[in-house]
Amino acid sequence: MTLSDAPAPTLSAQTLSAQAQAPASPTLPSPAPLASALAEALASGGAGLDALAQVGPADRRDRFLTLLEVYDLHTAPLERVGDRARLQHHPDVAALKGRLEGEWLAELEAHWEAAGPLTTCEGPEQVVRAMRSVAARDRLPAAYRWLARTATYEQLVHFLALEGGPDGGFDDLIALCQVGLGGTAKLELGKNYWDEMGQGDLAGVHTELHRRLVRALELPTVPRDELPVEALEREAFGGLLATNRWLQPEMIGALGLLELQAGPRCRLVLQGLDRLGAPQDAYPFYVEHAEVDPVHGKDWMDKAIEPLSAERPEWGARMVRGAYWRAALNLQFFAAVMDELVVADAG
Incomplete structure (x- = not known):
């Protein structure tokens, strides 16, 4: 079996067992x-x-x-x-x-x-190839194709309110992630953080762009105790990585996955905004990610994942593991929220 044949990220056996009696839609509060x-x-x-x-x-x-x-x-x-x-x-x-x-x-x-051969990848080339393999699987999930082509305005608003952007909290996570790194990896994460900060322009800070999106679409703030369990697990994953220093390799992989996948997904959101005639202030946040994140994704592989795999071989498979975990949680979340919205609309 090759890296490209490795199983796609899905729920773990324990998770499936724990949720065996649960409906396909998100777990109710x-x-x-x-x-x-x-x-x-x-x-x-x-x-x-x-x-x-x-x-x-x-x-x-x-x-x-x-x-x-x-x-x-x-x-x-x-x-x-x-x-x-x-x-x-x-x-x-x-x-x-x-x-x-x-x-x-x-x-x-x-x-x-x-996850098959992904778990034993060795050497910079294999690790980068494994990262790209994880990112390529469901790069365009059904939920995003649905947003682009089918979702109603109300469904799009509800989905984006739960999604929180492709990298909610990314700026704080990347600041924590670079602690203790050096060389090109630290420079790349610093460059990425500076882009999150709008390269010094407050109006271009990604959280400010997201606030414009929230105002333009009147996105509701969903209280945490009303979120589906899939959203809670996805949000908690950032805390797991950020508060456990020993998981730094997994954090690097998980954040790198976001950069590899955000661009194509954001382009589908933009198609949905176009189709539904969204206000102009809804666009800058997703335009920024659609244009910039593909560049960041490549640079993250070339300047962070690859050199770190060479310098610290024991980190290679662990970085892929973090990406794999994040991919599985994302797909679980997207599918559950889409199911909920489609079922609610049908009802």
């Missing part, structure tokens, strides 16, 4: 007792954290809502987190985080072990 208990303990200054030491989540939804509460302590704006940030490294919080992440990583790892 359900009570999250562990996440609620953690939020209350954090709000009270830590009282009651010790009682959570052996408490398990009610389900996968509760797991990811709980982890997102923890990740907020590490990466959310301080004006939102407030004094709770003091509990970032509280022993009981750290123990809960490690326990829930351990269960999740076991699922992700079992999925990776089924």
